[in-house]
Amino acid sequence: MTPDGIADIARLRHAGTRVGITSVCTAHPLAIEAALLQGIADGAPVLIEATCNQVNQDGGYTGMTPAGFRDFVLGIAARVGFDPARLILGGDHLGPNPWRAKPAEEAMAKAEAMIAAYAAAGFSKLHLDTSMGCHGEPAALADEQTAARAARLAGAAERAVAEAGLPPPVYVIGTEVPVPGGATHALDHLEATRPEAAFATVEVHRAAFAAAGLSGAFGRAIGVVVQPGVEFGHADVIGYDPAAARDLAAALERLPQFVFEAHSTDYQSAAALRALVDDGFAILKVGPGLTFALREALYGLDHVADVVAPQPGATPLRDAMDRLMLAEPGHWRRYYDGEGADLVAQRHFSYSDRIRYYWPHPDAQAAVDALMARLGDRPIPETLVSQYLPRLWDGVRDGAVRPVARDLLVAAVRAALAPYSAACA
Structure with missing residues (x-):
């Protein structure tokens, strides 16, 4: 799978090819260097993602804008001899989260500016995460409102790449996102996403994109974030149980446009990671574990x-x-x-x-x-x-x-x- 081929990840999966890619979510230079060296050893593309809190138009906690982060990663790639043509940059949790203490319209305007900066900087995989409420709103929003806001952000990204003369990005949708950085309480088990919830997520986003005149952009959505039943806390890890996720994995057959994206896969065993890919969780996100x-x-x-x-x-x-x-x-x-x-x-x-x-x-x-x-x-x-x-x-x-x-x-x-x-x- 080439960097451009990440757009084909679902097509390959549904055609019977076993396919998976690691999403390396870190801004630490040694961790990025290690990922690129691993890519050289594997002869494989490398997907590196920045989150909305790490990197945004205001600098995030790293002090880097999307263009700055791109140049930072490309500098490491040049130093270690990694072919930049095999590098995929992604943006994770792109939405109003960094500004959720502000009124919704102000936070969404900031989120639009952020995703436009990511898109214009050449980030080609964008995760739309608008599920959180802003000032005066419930902590979690209704699916229809979440999807409408996601479509709004996709519109900003589409305009940005058009103005920059760049290829259009692919999108990841989904609101069943584990807590970034792991749970804050002791864990004993997790429920996998119900198949009907995954279907509803796709359809409500399809409708919202269509209403915004963005059906073409939705056609480039490749992944749905779901909860396969994996997570980690301060001192415990819930491992992947294929039997518990059997219905969710089977549901993917009714979603030929998509693969599943699994967050919080840090600290899973090698066997669990293989099983996740086998079951269609083709994008494995890892960050704190590195x-x-x-x-x-x-x-x-x-x-x-x-x-x-x-x-x-x-x-x-x-x-x-x-x-x-x-x-x-x-x-x-x-x-x-x-x-x-x-x-x-x-x-x-x-x-x-x-x-x-x-x-x-x-x-x-x-x-x-x-x-x-x-x-x-x-x-x-x-x-x-x-x-x-x-x-x-x-x-x-x-x-x-x-x-x-x-x-x-x-x-x-x-x-x-x-x-x-x-x-x-």
Whole structure:
């Protein structure tokens, strides 16, 4: 499947071809580098998506506009030798969410400007997510209102690509979207989307696009976001159960224009990911799971440094990050609960990985840079890799991974991506 061929993903699936693609949802440069290197190894296109909160016309929490994020990713691609023609850029959760505290019309105007910026920057896969209420509205909107707002955003994207002279994008629709970044409570089970709800989502959007004169744009909708019954919380993961999703998977046969898009697939087993693709969940989104693996490796390397490059008085990386998170708690305070050791564990080790929002902070960058300077390019003994980075020991022992700090960080993210690569092969 080529980048242009993502438009054909449903046609291929319904023609009997087993097809899947990983949607890498991250703005961390090492995670993006790892994804591109994995794409080179697989000879496959790479889909990288930015969310409305990460990247928007106001800069998002990364400080990047859509055009800025595009250039950021293309710069990494050039450095590692990834063919930009095989790169697919996507926008995730595009809608009024960043401005939902504002009145609806003001928030939607901002959302229109955002999606136009994504489209004009060459993002070719756009997820329309307008299900949330704005100021004075219910938390969740009626399907008809959600679909009408989604069509409005699609219209803005269509106008933007026409003005820019770019190929038109493909769209993903659907309102059964898991909580971005994972659940905030303990989990024991989840209900898969009911087939009739999936059918209703498609039909209400079809009608809304037609009413807006956008039937052609709807014809380029390729995916429906549904809940296959997978999710993760702070310390638990609900794995995919094909039997529980059997009716939903079977419903796809009545939706020949679409595949299903599965969010929150982080931390699923390799077998679960393969089963998801087998059942038509052909777009697998992953994000926190990649930066979780990166954080594990950084903390492991901090312990390695204490052995091979001791520096009396050096602040442990975990302490530096905790100081930063306590000083600026906005990214985690509403999501974690408890007290004492429980709260400390969540800040650093939660599957939801709220710590990922802090890595771009100058204080965090300085702490990581200091660690990497201590380690430099010195070879790290296999025994210390075994002790502190055990997931990478086989690769180091077999010569597939160079035992130096930076390569080990990239390898840690690639290890998290490997089961996705296998599932989508």
